[in-house]
Structures are given as C-alpha cells and as structure tokens.
Amino acid sequence: MDLPVTAVGVDPAIDLTPRRVLVTGGAGFIGSHVVARLMLMGSQVRVLDNFSTGRLENLADAVCGGLTDADVVSGDIRTPEGVEVIHQWQPDVVVHLAAQANAPVGRRSPLYDADVNVFGTANVLDACARSGVRLVVNAAGSAIFGSVPAHDLPVREDHPIAPVDPYGISKAAGVHYLDWYGRQHGLSYTSMVFGNVYGSRQEGGDYGVVSLMVDALLGGRQAVIYDDGTQTRDFIHVSDVAEAVAVACHHSGVGMVNIGSGQRTSINDVYDTVREASGVDNTARYEPLPWPGEVRNMALDTRKARELLGWRPKLGFTEGVRMTVRDARRWQAGSRILSPVRALDQALTH
Numbered sequence: 001m002d003l004p005v006t007a008v009g010v011d012p013a014i015d016l017t018p019r020r021v022l023v024t025g026g027a028g029f030i031g032s033h034v035v036a037r038l039m040l041m042g043s044q045v046r047v048l049d050n051f052s053t054g055r056l057e058n059l060a061d062a063v064c065g066g067l068t069d070a071d072v073v074s075g076d077i078r079t080p081e082g083v084e085v086i087h088q089w090q091p092d093v094v095v096h097l098a099a100q101a102n103a104p105v106g107r108r109s110p111l112y113d114a115d116v117n118v119f120g121t122a123n124v125l126d127a128c129a130r131s132g133v134r135l136v137v138n139a140a141g142s143a144i145f146g147s148v149p150a151h152d153l154p155v156r157e158d159h160p161i162a163p164v165d166p167y168g169i170s171k172a173a174g175v176h177y178l179d180w181y182g183r184q185h186g187l188s189y190t191s192m193v194f195g196n197v198y199g200s201r202q203e204g205g206d207y208g209v210v211s212l213m214v215d216a217l218l219g220g221r222q223a224v225i226y227d228d229g230t231q232t233r234d235f236i237h238v239s240d241v242a243e244a245v246a247v248a249c250h251h252s253g254v255g256m257v258n259i260g261s262g263q264r265t266s267i268n269d270v271y272d273t274v275r276e277a278s279g280v281d282n283t284a285r286y287e288p289l290p291w292p293g294e295v296r297n298m299a300l301d302t303r304k305a306r307e308l309l310g311w312r313p314k315l316g317f318t319e320g321v322r323m324t325v326r327d328a329r330r331w332q333a334g335s336r337i338l339s340p341v342r343a344l345d346q347a348l349t350h
C-alpha cells in the first residue's frame with residue numbers, strides 16, 4: 001500500500017516560531033533527547049509519559065534547561081484521562097513517541113503491542129484532531145517496510161508498506177491512521193520513519209543491538225551476535241534523531257519522511273566498532289536467531305529529509321558509538337543523577 005510522500009494538510013499560515021509542544025513518551029530514550037533539544041530551541045514543552053519504560057532521570061538535561069514538575073504529566077495514552085492534557089493544555093504541536101518500542105516484546109505479546117501502538121496512537125490522534133492541534137510529529141520505524149529487495153535499498157518513502165512482525169504492523173497502523181486523520185480532519189503531520197536509533201539512555205533489555213553490545217562489553221560479559229552477523233541495519237544516533245524531530249516541529253507537515261544514515265552497517269561491523277570504542281577486546285558468541293523471518297537488510301533513503309526539512313545526520317557511526325560508550329561509562333559512574341531530578345521525582349510522587 002502506498003502513502004503520499006508530499007506535504008500533507010499544509011496550513012500556509014502556519015507559525016514557524018517556537019511553540020507549545022507536548023511530547024508523549026517524553027521521558028523515554030528518544031523522547032528525553034527530543035525534549036531537551038526543543039527546550040534549547042525555545043519551545044514551551046510538556047511531557048506525557050506513563051513511566052512504564054520512561055525514567056525521570058532521563059529528563060536531567062531538560063530539568064537543567066528549565067523543565068519543572070508542572071511540565072511533566074503522568075498518564076497513559078490508552079485512557080481518556082491520559083490524553084486529557086491535549087484538550088486542557090492545547091499544544092500547537094504533539095510529538096508522539098510513546099510506544100511499545102521493543103520488537104521482541106511485540107512478537108511475544110502482539111495484543112499488548114497493538115493496545116499501545118494502535119489503540120494508544122489512535123487515542124492520541126483523535127484528541128489532537130478534536131482540540132485543534134496544528135501539527136503531529138509521529139515516530140514510525142523502518143520495520144514498517146518489512147523485507148525490502150536489495151535493488152530497492154536504500155528504501156524510499158513511497159515503497160510499499162509491508163511489515164513482517166507485530167511491531168512493524170502496529171507502527172504501520174499509526175502511519176495509516178495519521179494519513180486518515182490528515183485527509184479527514186486536516187491534521188497536518190510528519191511521520192518519521194526512523195532507522196535503528198542508538199545512543200545514551202537506550203535500555204531495551206533484549207533489543208537495540210548497539211546498547212546491548214556496549215552494556216555487555218563494559219559489564220565484562222560476552223556479547224551475542226545472532227545468526228552470522230552479516231545482516232545489516234541503518235543506524236542513526238539519537239542526537240541526530242532529536243534534531244530531526246525538533247526541526248520538524250518548526251516546519252509544516254511533510255508526510256512520511258525517512259530519518260536515517262542511508263548506510264547499511266552489518267552487525268559484525270557494529271561489534272567491531274563497539275569493541276574499538278570501548279577498548280575491550282573480547283570475542284562475541286554467535287547464536288542462532290531466536291525468531292524466524294527477520295528482516296535481512298535495511299537502509300533508508302534520506303533525500304526527502306534533506307530536501308524538505310533541510311536535515312542531514314551530523315554524526316558518523318564510529319563517532320556516535322564512541323559517544324555512546326562515553327555516556328554509558330558516565331552513567332555507570334552515576335554522574336547523571338542530578339539533584340533537580342530528585343526534586344522533580346519528589347514533587348511527582350508526593
């Protein structure tokens with residue numbers, strides 16, 4: 001099924017100055033970087049998170065940048081009360097990042113995955129359409145494309161959407177809902193198709209291969225490589241992703257847009273890069289893939305992001321992995337637990 005790749009529901013009078021932005025999933029891995037970046041750009045930001053995987057500590061940078069306890073709303077996107085903040089606060093822009101973001105969990109619990117990513121997303125979009133939100137910036141992932149033939153890589157936004165697992169299916173549903181709300185209710189949107197995002201604060205447990213490998217090597221454990229490690233992904237550092245989202249918030253909706261490096265990096269190369277960056281020389285253990293039918297190769301064509309948003313990635317993979325290792329070492333040393341976050345924590349829990 002093809003979706004439009006041109007600008008959708010563009011309001012010519014849209015105000016591109018800093019504005020009120022609600023970030024769902026704002027205390028999560030990507031969300032917390034987005035919140036900090038938006039605040040730096042002068043936006044008024046509120047976070048909506050149910051803290052299932054989000055953490056208050058992730059908001060340390062944002063708290064230092066002026067985020068207060070009144071700006072953090074604890075709520076679940078699957079409930080009417082959870083999205084009430086959209087009606088009450090009336091944001092101009094909603095960045096929707098709250099999600100079940102773990103592909104292996106999607107395989108184990110497809111109903112839970114659908115509840116959060118399909119129903120939760122529809123609930124957020126419906127509230128946006130009813131309360132006059134001007135722009136929605138949504139997070140999809142390259143999983144929506146499924147297995148793309150080699151001759152179509154790097155894949156363009158107008159490639160057929162054909163996910164092969166529940167996480168890809170639920171993320172694709174979000175894209176389709178946005179398209180419908182755009183056409184039916186004039187909701188302007190940018191639906192970002194992220195590559196494999198990596199960087200500090202990623203805590204997947206069983207996904208996010210860069211973080212898994214960094215954690216293994218820094219923790220003195222042997223890293224695991226599934227299959228033969230020649231499968232490839234498009235890795236993109238979270239700081240580049242945060243910038244892309246922030247830029248999109250100050251731009252009219254462009255529809256679907258790929259946000260990646262455009263490069264195919266093999267899992268074996270990921271491991272070598274992490275090994276070099278960490279200085280830990282350990283051999284990885286190869287194991288059979290625990291799930292069948294995984295996507296073999298992926299890379300995203302990012303020309304549209306360059307042309308319409310003026311965005312391009314700034315960090316190369318080697319540099320990004322070095323930063324991730326450095327941040328993980330700092331995290332281990334506990335230097336990110338800042339006192340303003342403790343104050344925020346107390347304000348929320350008392």
Ligand SMILES: Nc1nc2c(ncn2[C@@H]2O[C@H](COP(=O)(O)OP(=O)(O)O[C@H]3O[C@H](CO)[C@@H](O)[C@H](O)[C@@H]3O)[C@@H](O)[C@H]2O)c(=O)[nH]1
Pocket residue numbers: 101102103104141142143144167194195196197206207208209210212224225226231233267289294
């Ligand atoms: N999870 C995992 N993957 C490993 C490991 N060793 C190698 N891999 C391989 O590394 C690749 C990347 O795996 P992940 O980083 O877990 O991500 P993904 O499955 O490609 O990513 C999809 O799901 C993510 C969320 O779970 C999405 O963020 C991403 O966009 C994409 O849709 C896969 O080929 C996987 O088999 C390991 O120990 N654990």
